[in-house]
Amino acid sequence: MRQQPYRRLWIARTVSQWGDAFNTVALALLVYSLTGTGLGVSGVVIAEIIPVLLLASFAGPLVDRFPRVAVMIAADLVRAALAFSLPFMAGSVFAVYAVAFGLSAGAVFFNPASQSVLPSLVRERDLVAANSGLWTAAVVSQIVLAPLAGVVVAAFGYDWAFWINGASYLASAAVLLRLNVPAGIAPAGRSSWYREAREGLSVLAGHRLLRALAGAQFLGALSAGATGALLVVLAREHLQLGEADYGLLLGAIGVGAAIGPLILSRFTDNPRQAGFVLGPFVLRGIVDAALATAAGLVPAMAALVAYGLGTSTGAVTFNSLLQAETPERLRGRIFATFDMLWQSGRLISLLAGGLIADILGIRAVFYLGAVLLFAAAWAGWHGLRKERANRQ
Template sequence: MTGAPARKPGLRDVFAQPGYRRLWAARTVSQWGDVVNTVALALLIYRLTGSGLGVSGVVAAEIAPVLLLAPFAGPLIDRWPRVRVMVASDLFRFVLAAGLAVWHDAPAGVYAIAFGMSIGAVFFNPAASSVLPTLVPKEDLVAANSGIWTAAVLSQIALAPLAGLLVTGVGYGPAFAINAASYALSALLLRGLRVPSPPEHLERRRLLADAREGVRVLLRHRLLRALAAGQLLAALSAGATSALLVVLAEDHLGVTGSGYGLLIGAIGIGAALGPLALLRLIRQPRRPLFVFGPFALRGVVDLVLASVTALPVAVAALVAYGVGTSTGAVTFNSMLQAETPEQVRGRVFASMDVLWQGGRLVSLAAGGLLADQYGIQVVYYLGGLLLLAAAAAGFSTVQPVHPR
């Protein structure tokens, strides 16, 4: 009817779609296992190696497959049925997680399995992101991504402490077995997923030629180029500031133990509230303001954290940081899904993964050196400036995007 207000999509709309419900359930169950696995893996490798460097080795083992394989995974995801890619990835990780539940006494074996499980994620994550736009209308993408993001955040808040208790109480094997079971259940749920709009046939060329086509799409599309720049600058910032929050807490804020836990909890609270506020308060969440604005919010928070020493102020700032992280992730992914051509989604999402993990790896290395040489405040000042640069790059590159 003429003059009627535009529909404001919400969680009820997307959960009314059977395909979305199935994808959401599979990703949520898998996230439960991932939380348990992350906690157990960090505790295990620290027990086996007795060093922080050993724990960092797990992070490196998880990042390396993205940098090595994503350029090849993207074209394959665009060639193959994406649901089958997700199922195969889950089954591959199920076998590895089941093996880790039985054999977890040698650091080399743990690193190898962490590397292998990341290979599965290299294929699963871009395929899942590529499938979502075929399950819900374009105007519902923000609500759809909000549902998945909120479930992941709440899973981490609720299950991370329980995972620590599980490892302490019954050992590492049962924790890894839970992760294996989550992959099996996810694969079972995804087997029944029907994608209404399969990707168009992709001409069989060399993988590198197909990968280059995905990069060309990123570089030539004005909005996608802005999103890629924001992704890289944010990774260069967040890789160090996230990992070194414990250093900020001790050296700058003067808190340890429960104080550090309070800071982590503040981020979690903000991250959980962000998508709910986005759906309830904002009518056009895919506007550039809500895609690139969260970069600026997080940048300001980093500058505040580097400047203040009062714990209450830092806690309040980190709640805002969590809101910026979650709303930014939801709107960023939604715009990327909406604007990327169907036939190159796998390659574009794989390229974004390379930018994120590569920037994160550089940031981790540089951040540690800067913190040791010049102090943790310099790391947070620089991180804040990088995030403000990401926001500025986005706002200066794109024109207002009007809802379709």
């Protein structure tokens, strides 16, 4: 935080996430009030996933071609305009879906640009600490502001939540205007979007470690999509818990996710340590199996604190390794591809999880989730070991 460029990026992303917390709560409540069904609320999630699948292959080359800070500012301004427009179309569920789609589309460009900029602002040895700071701010914002967003909606209506979100994007853009990034490697020459996208995929497929990390990302998404969405079903059908107890389970995940990066940065500053990158996959797999086996509120809460810790530390170390390993000129394309892998795996998992739960029971979903996470850890470990052998 003593480094001004990083501090500006941290402020911009954190302020933007404050608005996101208000928007997420208000959108879910608004759509439910318009449709009266859980399926309607699920439509918002689908509207947020589809842009990643459609636009990631275009966003990656664009992020690598143009100044990344400019891409982030443009994405913020577009999202601000969409957020401010929501109060004027809140009576139409299809218009709300369209705005949710647009907000997610802006993130498809913003997120790879942000991830690609960070290694240019800090040293490789600072990546773990830098990502920890960003992640902790995001989690704490969600924990603190999500309940406040509900109060704002109840007291003042949906409009204020959407206006707060729009203002957060404008504030983020204003901070980013003063972010100076050291010049990166200039592209060898402009080529077509198709060739640039194909080059990114070719590098990913040919790089043993990046390929292994991509496999781990997809397997992790196949697990997390269903287990995250169906935790409420596990709580009611297997753990026999009530609605208030389910809130405690979510709080336990938040506590673990908030403290994880703080603990992590005390143990390592090396983004290439396999245990810290892949261990969280194993930890989350153990938790999924424990949740499907154990019973009772206290054991479940303890397990979910560990799950939150594994999720946060895993995200920090995984991103740090990816940033350290990816060539600068390809970062936008690589991060956009990883986002697409995550969201596609999450969508498949969401669709399959409910079917598996209906046929085999909710515990089968969590046991299968554990197996997928163990497989993700093995895939990543295999790639890291092979890469080390090649370098030696």
